[in-house]
Amino acid sequence: MRLILIPLNASRSFLYCQIxxxxxQSSLLDRxxxxxxxxxxxWSTSEVAWKKKVTRTGQNLLDRIDFEEYSLKAIPSSLLxxxxxxxxxxxxxxxxxxxxxxxxxxxxxxxxxxxIWLAAMPLxxxxxxxxxxxxxxxxxxxxxxxxxxxxIDGLKTLKFLQEQHKLVHEKSVELDRIYGPENxxxxxxxxxxxxxxxxxxxxxxxxxxxxxxxxxxxxxxxSLKS
Numbered sequence: 001m002r003l004i005l006i007p008l009n010a011s012r013s014f015l016y017c018q019i020x021x022x023x024x025q026s027s028l029l030d031r032x033x034x035x036x037x038x039x040x041x042x043w044s045t046s047e048v049a050w051k052k053k054v055t056r057t058g059q060n061l062l063d064r065i066d067f068e069e070y071s072l073k074a075i076p077s078s079l080l081x082x083x084x085x086x087x088x089x090x091x092x093x094x095x096x097x098x099x100x101x102x103x104x105x106x107x108x109x110x111x112x113x114x115x116i117w118l119a120a121m122p123l124x125x126x127x128x129x130x131x132x133x134x135x136x137x138x139x140x141x142x143x144x145x146x147x148x149x150x151x152i153d154g155l156k157t158l159k160f161l162q163e164q165h166k167l168v169h170e171k172s173v174e175l176d177r178i179y180g181p182e183n184x185x186x187x188x189x190x191x192x193x194x195x196x197x198x199x200x201x202x203x204x205x206x207x208x209x210x211x212x213x214x215x216x217x218x219x220x221x222x223s224l225k226s
Contacts, residue, residue: 001017001018001019001020001079001082001086002018002086002087002088002089003015003016003017003018003075003086003087003088003089003167004016004018004088004089004090004172004175004203005088005089005090005091005094005096005099006175006191006199006212007091007093007094007179007191008190008191008212008215008216008219009188009189009190009191009219010187010188010189012215012219013094013099014067014071014211014212014215015068015071015072015099015103016071016074016203016205016208016211017071017074017075017076018203018205019074019076054136058136058140061140063214063217064218065147066106066218067211067214067215067218068102068103068106069106069110069147069148069151070211071103071154072103072106072110072150072151072152072154072155072158073147073150073151073154074154075153075154075157075158076157077153077156077157079157079160079161079166080157080160082161082166085165085166085167085168086161086166086167086168087167087168087170088167088168088169088170089170089172089174089175090169090170090171090172090175091171091172091175091176091179092171092176093176093179093182096167096169100158100162103155103158104155104158104159106151106155107152107155110148110151110152110155111148111152113144113148114145114148114149114152117141117142117144117145117148118145120141121138121141121142121145124137124138124141125138174202178195178198178199178202179195190216191212191216196208196209196212196213197209199212
């Protein structure tokens with residue numbers, strides 16, 4: 001188990017939680033989430049046209065979720081019970097403390113939206129009475145409430161690890177090699193595809209590329225809007 005701080009540009013970073021197999025029993029929420037994911041996957045591969053359209057629309061909505069939320073959700077509460085220190089890898093030019101402060105500042109946002117989505121869930125119940133068509137707004141409201149709850153839980157776990165000095169900050173030679181010398185990067189530098197592939201290979205995490213691409217897409221879209 002380790003955390004990896006991956007700078008995306010000069011001001012934004014991606015916190016990646018890499019977990020080996022944890023010998024802990026998954027919670028009811030996690031099991032329900034896994035079941036929902038399998039159900040969603042079955043729809044995405046369905047030959048039924050309306051199911052495909054629903055999954056495309058749903059994926060577009062999911063792609064709009066802040067990448068920081070995905071990072072926080074990935075930090076399991078089972079880490080509250082760890083005895084051994086957890087390494088936090090980062091390149092020598094990027095210190096973790098400002099990133100943690102930025103993540104912690106999201107707490108009110110997640111609490112606010114957790115309450116909003118919880119309030120929205122009962123409003124979708126009448127749709128459950130419609131035959132044949134599933135209550136998709138209800139499913140989405142439930143998922144978003146769960147997602148914000150998991151992000152809050154991730155923040156709580158991260159704060160605990162910091163306060164109990166369970167996180168060991170380690171400058172990573174591998175990360176420094178991938179990013180290259182700091183004086184050779186322009187002020188507007190951004191993580192590129194070659195570096196993403198290197199990161200995925202170095203840390204044996206092929207799924208990391210998709211998360212990094214989505215994070216950069218969000219950053220660039222927000223930059224264009226501003």
